[in-house]
Amino acid sequence: MSGYLLTAPAKINLYLEILGDRPDGFHELVMVMQTIALSDRIEVSSHRGKGINLYCKQPLVPLDERNIAYRAAQLMMARFPHAYEEFGGVDITIEKNIPVAAGLAGGSGNGAAVLVGLNLLWQLGLTQPDLRILAAELGSDVPFCIGGGTAIATGRGEILDPLPDLDGIPIVLAKYSNIAVSTPWAYQTYRAQFEDGYLRDDESWQDRMTQIHSGGLIQAIQTKNIQAIAAELHNDLEKVVLPAFPQVQTLRDCFAKHGAIGTMMSGSGPSVFAICESVEQANQLKTSVSTELNSPDLDLWVTQISCHGIQAATL
Secondary structure, X not given: OOEEEEEEEEXXXXXXXXXXXXXXXXXXXXXXXXXXXXXXXXXXXXXXXXXXXXXXXXXXXXXXXXXXXXXXXXXXXXXXXXXXXXXXXXXXXXXXXXXXXXXXXXXXXHHHHHHHHHHHHOOOOOOHHHHHHHHHOOOOOHHHHHHOOEEEEEEOOOEEEEOOOOOOOEEEEEEEOOOOOOHHHHHHHHHHHHHHHOOOOHHHHHHHHHHHHOOHHHHHXXXXXXXXXXXXXXXXXXXXXXHHOHHHHXXXXXXXXXXXXXXXXXXXXXXXXXXXXXXXXXXXXXXXXXXXXXXXXXXXXXXXXXXXXXXXXXX
């Protein structure tokens, strides 16, 4: 087999609540995560030598251990040395369509794609739960990116409970290319400002998670009520990112002004998404926002909610 072509979709957060501090230094979270159709393409193949060759034309993408895709290959080589010995080194080529440092799990999805690709290439026979266990060692979003769809994520994001699919809902996505938000900065700043409100024990966390599971957003997802989903959007990190990055607030306000059903920053930002009733409305919204803000640094995409995670095809 010459190799595999993997499609790795971006994700948005329909909900993100910070419950408190975990003993491992991360935050205890409750999130509703959702894949969207905007995707990177990753080719994974073997070469005769040893080691990892990583290629990407996007200059902001590192080509070494700083890249989750690279670390995913390192992890697989360490865990499955006999397969590495048999099949040789790994070539990884990433075609970036998802903006970098955007709160869309682009890097995490690339790492998930490499795990899936090497599982197939090396004929390991790992199941999706097996891959999620490996993925959790690479980052909090990587396990979700394996299977995608719609899911409640708890813990630091690695514990997943699937929800009914919301396939096909139109989304407009926007990001200022000249703005990057550090995820560690966002969480550390939130801790500094709101730590007094943290829940302090496992029992309190479990009670809050139970409330989320029976709350309005989950009910809206189960009935596929787009208006209700839009009304229940929530992201705690907006409390620190929007004041620090007023352009992101302006973008969010502009989406709302021009008729988005619901709009919110995704993850730690700075991407903002808007939910629409139709593709026609999404295209009009993109045009209206682009015209009003009129910035060469503002990128917009019309996409849709997707029920897929990593998808693979042979090269």
